[in-house]
Amino acid sequence: MLVLLPPSETKAPGGDGAPLDLAALTAAPALTGVRTELAEALVKLADDVPAARQALGLSAKQDTEIARNAELWTSATRPAVERYTGVLYDALDIASMGRAQRARAGRRLAVGSALFGLVRAEDPIPAYRLSAGSALPGLPTLRALWKPVLSPVLVGLDEFVVDLRSGSYAALAPVPGAVTLDVLSERPDGSRSVVSHFNKAHKGRVARLLALTTAEPADVVRLRSLLRRAGLHVEHDGGTALTLVVPAP
Helix, strand or coil: CEEEECCCCCECCCCCECCCCHHHCCCCCCCHHHHHHHHHHHHHHCCCHHHHHHHHCCCHHHHHHHHHHHCCCCCCEEEHHHHECCHHHHHHCHHHCCHHHHHHHHHHEEEEECCCEEEECCCEECCCCCCCCCCCCCCCCHHHHHHHHHHHHHHCCCCCEEECCCHHHHCCCCCCCCEEEEEEEECCCCCEEECCCCHHHHHHHHHHHHHHCCCCCCCHHHHHHHHHHCCCCEEECCCCEEEEEEECC
């Protein structure tokens, strides 16, 4: 089973790993060409701070993000699952896992990335700033760059995939047959609405459960059963989509 996570805008700083080596990342050399093109574009763009702000959707207060991009090839790296931060990764709580749990999570977790396409949990990456919706000067859209090379990699995965990526990242290259998870909030009167603010937290908790379980669900029915046994209210109306229903706050 492979659990495919979205990245985060925020990244943990620092690290003690060697500088970025694209050949050491998952799916090299298939993805190395686009990774190189994007990394070099970000480094070049960092020389023009106003243009970088516009392309990356940043304010002057976020110029440190541009400085990180300038140092992509030379800054220290850390495992992807430690690099990404925010609500989902707080709920995943990789730091609390024991050695055996961390090893299992390392085998099961991957992240869809605007810069790297796909990285496994332990792939060493630097801090950077690039979102799925960013438009880099002189380059096609990220979807146009990634889909031709990333789609074959994802289609070729010999694993049962649970795709928890957000819409913009899933659009870079869908995974045919992957199970998806929507989160709905249910009020006391039975009415429901899409969870927005806490959506990432719920998906982070699901990701943690799937990273740590010793079970090996191989299809959507077994996955639904696993989540239900864990006490989650999960509905399945057919196909590969599951719905997690949570009480309204």
